[in-house]
Amino acid sequence: MALSPGTHPPLRVAVLGCGVVGTEVVRRLVTEGDELAARAGARLELVGVAVRSLDVERDPVVDRALLTTDAESLVEKADVVVELMGGIEPARTLVLRAVEHGASVVTANKALLAQDGPALYDAADAAGVDLYFEAAVAGAIPIVRPVRESLAGDTVLRVLGIVNGTTNYVLDSMTTEGLGLEEAVTEAQALGYAEADPTADVEGYDAAAKAAILASLAFHTRVALADVDRVGITALTADDVTWAGRTGHVLKLLAVAERARTAEGRDGVLVRVQPTLVPSDHPLAGVRQAFNAVFVEAEAAGELMFYGRGAGGAPTASAVLGDLVSVVRHRVLGGKGPVESSHADLPVLDGGEARSRYQVRLEVDDRPGVLARVAAELAAQDVSIEAVRQVLQAGDDPAATLVITTHTAPERALRATVDAVSALDVVRRVVSVLPVL
Amino acid sequence: MALSPGTHPPLRVAVLGCGVVGTEVVRRLVTEGDELAARAGARLELVGVAVRSLDVERDPVVDRALLTTDAESLVEKADVVVELMGGIEPARTLVLRAVEHGASVVTANKALLAQDGPALYDAADAAGVDLYFEAAVAGAIPIVRPVRESLAGDTVLRVLGIVNGTTNYVLDSMTTEGLGLEEAVTEAQALGYAEADPTADVEGYDAAAKAAILASLAFHTRVALADVDRVGITALTADDVTWAGRTGHVLKLLAVAERARTAEGRDGVLVRVQPTLVPSDHPLAGVRQAFNAVFVEAEAAGELMFYGRGAGGAPTASAVLGDLVSVVRHRVLGGKGPVESSHADLPVLDGGEARSRYQVRLEVDDRPGVLARVAAELAAQDVSIEAVRQVLQAGDDPAATLVITTHTAPERALRATVDAVSALDVVRRVVSVLPVL
Numbered sequence: 001m002a003l004s005p006g007t008h009p010p011l012r013v014a015v016l017g018c019g020v021v022g023t024e025v026v027r028r029l030v031t032e033g034d035e036l037a038a039r040a041g042a043r044l045e046l047v048g049v050a051v052r053s054l055d056v057e058r059d060p061v062v063d064r065a066l067l068t069t070d071a072e073s074l075v076e077k078a079d080v081v082v083e084l085m086g087g088i089e090p091a092r093t094l095v096l097r098a099v100e101h102g103a104s105v106v107t108a109n110k111a112l113l114a115q116d117g118p119a120l121y122d123a124a125d126a127a128g129v130d131l132y133f134e135a136a137v138a139g140a141i142p143i144v145r146p147v148r149e150s151l152a153g154d155t156v157l158r159v160l161g162i163v164n165g166t167t168n169y170v171l172d173s174m175t176t177e178g179l180g181l182e183e184a185v186t187e188a189q190a191l192g193y194a195e196a197d198p199t200a201d202v203e204g205y206d207a208a209a210k211a212a213i214l215a216s217l218a219f220h221t222r223v224a225l226a227d228v229d230r231v232g233i234t235a236l237t238a239d240d241v242t243w244a245g246r247t248g249h250v251l252k253l254l255a256v257a258e259r260a261r262t263a264e265g266r267d268g269v270l271v272r273v274q275p276t277l278v279p280s281d282h283p284l285a286g287v288r289q290a291f292n293a294v295f296v297e298a299e300a301a302g303e304l305m306f307y308g309r310g311a312g313g314a315p316t317a318s319a320v321l322g323d324l325v326s327v328v329r330h331r332v333l334g335g336k337g338p339v340e341s342s343h344a345d346l347p348v349l350d351g352g353e354a355r356s357r358y359q360v361r362l363e364v365d366d367r368p369g370v371l372a373r374v375a376a377e378l379a380a381q382d383v384s385i386e387a388v389r390q391v392l393q394a395g396d397d398p399a400a401t402l403v404i405t406t407h408t409a410p411e412r413a414l415r416a417t418v419d420a421v422s423a424l425d426v427v428r429r430v431v432s433v434l435p436v437l
Numbered sequence: 438m439a440l441s442p443g444t445h446p447p448l449r450v451a452v453l454g455c456g457v458v459g460t461e462v463v464r465r466l467v468t469e470g471d472e473l474a475a476r477a478g479a480r481l482e483l484v485g486v487a488v489r490s491l492d493v494e495r496d497p498v499v500d501r502a503l504l505t506t507d508a509e510s511l512v513e514k515a516d517v518v519v520e521l522m523g524g525i526e527p528a529r530t531l532v533l534r535a536v537e538h539g540a541s542v543v544t545a546n547k548a549l550l551a552q553d554g555p556a557l558y559d560a561a562d563a564a565g566v567d568l569y570f571e572a573a574v575a576g577a578i579p580i581v582r583p584v585r586e587s588l589a590g591d592t593v594l595r596v597l598g599i600v601n602g603t604t605n606y607v608l609d610s611m612t613t614e615g616l617g618l619e620e621a622v623t624e625a626q627a628l629g630y631a632e633a634d635p636t637a638d639v640e641g642y643d644a645a646a647k648a649a650i651l652a653s654l655a656f657h658t659r660v661a662l663a664d665v666d667r668v669g670i671t672a673l674t675a676d677d678v679t680w681a682g683r684t685g686h687v688l689k690l691l692a693v694a695e696r697a698r699t700a701e702g703r704d705g706v707l708v709r710v711q712p713t714l715v716p717s718d719h720p721l722a723g724v725r726q727a728f729n730a731v732f733v734e735a736e737a738a739g740e741l742m743f744y745g746r747g748a749g750g751a752p753t754a755s756a757v758l759g760d761l762v763s764v765v766r767h768r769v770l771g772g773k774g775p776v777e778s779s780h781a782d783l784p785v786l787d788g789g790e791a792r793s794r795y796q797v798r799l800e801v802d803d804r805p806g807v808l809a810r811v812a813a814e815l816a817a818q819d820v821s822i823e824a825v826r827q828v829l830q831a832g833d834d835p836a837a838t839l840v841i842t843t844h845t846a847p848e849r850a851l852r853a854t855v856d857a858v859s860a861l862d863v864v865r866r867v868v869s870v871l872p873v874l
Contacts, residue, residue: 302577305742306744322588325589
């Protein structure tokens with residue numbers, strides 16, 4: 001029963017979308033046909049590539065005869081549909097149509113999965129076909145399969161990572177080149193690391209979608225995009241980056257999904273995306289440019305880290321083709337991959353339940369007694385102080401910057417503290433409040 | 438068709454071996470029964486634990502009534518056999534017997550797979566059952582599944598890693614505490630990181646078995662233990678470690694499997710295990726204590742890194758249970774996992790074809806013209822020099838240590854150079870020859 005591509009009829013593959021990733025997928029289907037056939041157990045016959053327009057100039061590897069604007073008809077004649085269009089519609093309708101016609105689906109569409117995953121998983125399950133999506137999270141890095149399968153016998157406690165290459169590139173440029181946010185975004189756009197409209201990346205929506213997907217897999221619980229507490233990087237300044245460095249940290253946009261228990265003893269999951277101060281000696285601090293890295297902490301396995309390229313045509317195509325080989329193998333050998341598992345059904349807790357260390361930066365009057373008054377407000381909320389640093393500001397008006405790092409505290413208590421502190425007459429401004437990993 | 442453990446009869450699980458890992462596997466089967474059933478789609482009923490002796494004191498989580506010394510009978514009444522005995526026999530016979538009786542097998546036995554893998558894969562394939570072995574390589578780190586499945590649509594160029602925790606612990610102690618090899622091994626034994634007889638670890642056999650398994654998966658080619666060029670750490674001295682540090686490196690025992698082309702243009706794979714000088718700023722240099730890390734370079738995916746605990750009861754049990762859930766799912770949902778893929782059948786090249794930078798350390802007479810004579814021998818073999826460092830030794834006899842770092846050269850040429858250099862009358866001793874990553 002060894003795999004032999006000669007004995008199984010070819011399987012028809014339709015690719016929806018022919019951007020950077022789609023082109024790379026087509027390239028490997030064309031150039032690696034024999035090798036893919038040997039690995040999958042059947043030849044993969046590319047039957048069409050759905051595009052929005054036939055009039056765009058494309059890489060010559062894409063046979064123009066295969067292009068079509070009629071995606072609806074294309075999915076009906078495929079055994080496997082590779083969805084690389086992105087966005088919600090028409091991707092959603094096409095994936096459902098493919099599944100209803102008995103095709104397995106491979107997708108890289110995190111926005112769609114984070115919004116409508118459960119409906120799509122149910123449809124694929126009912127039709128007995130596979131819906132695979134390794135490429136939707138952290139590009140080439142195998143993270144979906146390890147969390148869903150390798151750790152299926154373990155209890156995941158926390159997933160923590162840098163899952164958006166654009167914002168990591170921007171923050172890295174701000175850190176290493178001293179650029180301001182706008183300049184860094186412009187540079188990232190010029191180099192192709194950021195899109196013309198960078199909103200989805202810089203506001204954290206892309207990272208939040210990936211966090212929702214990872215949390216769903218890790219905790220066997222349905223977590224939707226709306227469940228993710230999300231803060232982007234748009235409020236960060238060059239000053240924030242400088243202060244991060246001065247206090248031994250690097251600013252990173254982290255996605256965090258963790259098992260948590262409320263003060264009342266309720267179990268649940270917390271999922272958030274937020275700029276975070278990462279200690280300089282932590283492995284995540286060394287993740288440069290547009291790379292991604294995901295930490296997983298599990299009860300038995302301990303700490304695992306996965307690192308690699310989180311975006312780009314070729315890396316994303318690698319993940320798509322790995323999934324393609326898997327779903328084709330299932331067609332050839334029988335069986336199907338793991339289905340959605342939401343049996344644990346843990347409640348998603350309010351972000352206020354999150355516990356973290358925090359760094360609060362204040363601009364205060366430079367006069368005796370200020371620190372005592374600020375410290376009293378923290379004490380009143382049971383927030384204890386780990387470190388304080390005060391730096392006098394040059395100028396006529398005697399002001400100082402006060403940087404307070406707290407011990408672990410609930411976000412709710414921290415917010416209340418910040419409100420109280422900002423109301424003090426000696427406090428001119430709460431400049432920033434950032435969690436510390 | 439959602440998984441529901443109520444609708445499928447329980448599956449019978451036999452565990453062979455009840456050491457540290459076996460005990461942890463039993464513990465999770467007992468304490469996480471409901472959760473595992475929900476994930477796997479059927480309850481896992483532990484029907485027996487095969488041990489060598491009934492008279493040993495054991496963790497109370499292991500029900501004494503389940504213990505048996507009759508492993509042969511036990512495997513015949515199981516749907517899934519978890520082999521954690523280690524060693525070649527009786528593990529080999531028991532795995533084959535299990536497969537012949539239609540049981541799927543999960544094993545952590547790298548020695549067995551590196552020696553007899555193909556026969557076992559064939560037997561499992563013929564019987565239509567799964568043979569899974571994530572725990573055989575790098576403990577809890579998901580590496581088998583990513584290489585075998587996630588990268589199935591890509592072309593792996595190189596796999597490179599620290600896959601033996603014992604030797605990494607020993608080298609780390611030598612580096613950070615300045616211990617000699619023997620002291621460091623003794624310390625590792627006292628802490629449970631090395632066995633009473635550390636031969637398999639310190640001579641590189643364990644790493645070589647893992648390298649053979651990873652190479653087989655990555656290159657779709659059968660690579661046996663005997664194909665691996667192996668050098669252990671037993672010849673390393675405190676001096677080697679000190680010199681590594683002085684030249685900006687850290688000594689690590691690396692397993693390397695790579696696609697290569699000979700001078701005559703023949704394609705093949707090279708697989709070796711050897712102490713290697715890793716630049717201090719390379720991520721592998723930062724892998725401390727008994728941790729493992731594996732780098733994978735693939736054509737489309739680029740560079741990926743996987744990091745975590747490579748040994749220990751709980752981490753290894755995590756990998757075993759992930760496999761267990763996978764094979765049980767296949768029983769419940771139908772189908773089976775990927776089979777061995779050896780279609781590429783690349784020749785395993787001779788180690789002399791390997792190309793690397795090298796660091797050669799010599800003890801030479803301290804007199805004019807020595808470096809010129811040594812350099813002439815390198816030039817005669819076309820080995821070019823990247824850097825030279827000469828340090829005078831204190832003492833009556835005017836001697837010097839000469840440390841030469843070469844540019845990339847074939848190992849064969851390097852060896853010939855070293856032979857020629859060692860024959861020079863001004864060269865007192867070739868102290869060490871180490872590849873540089």
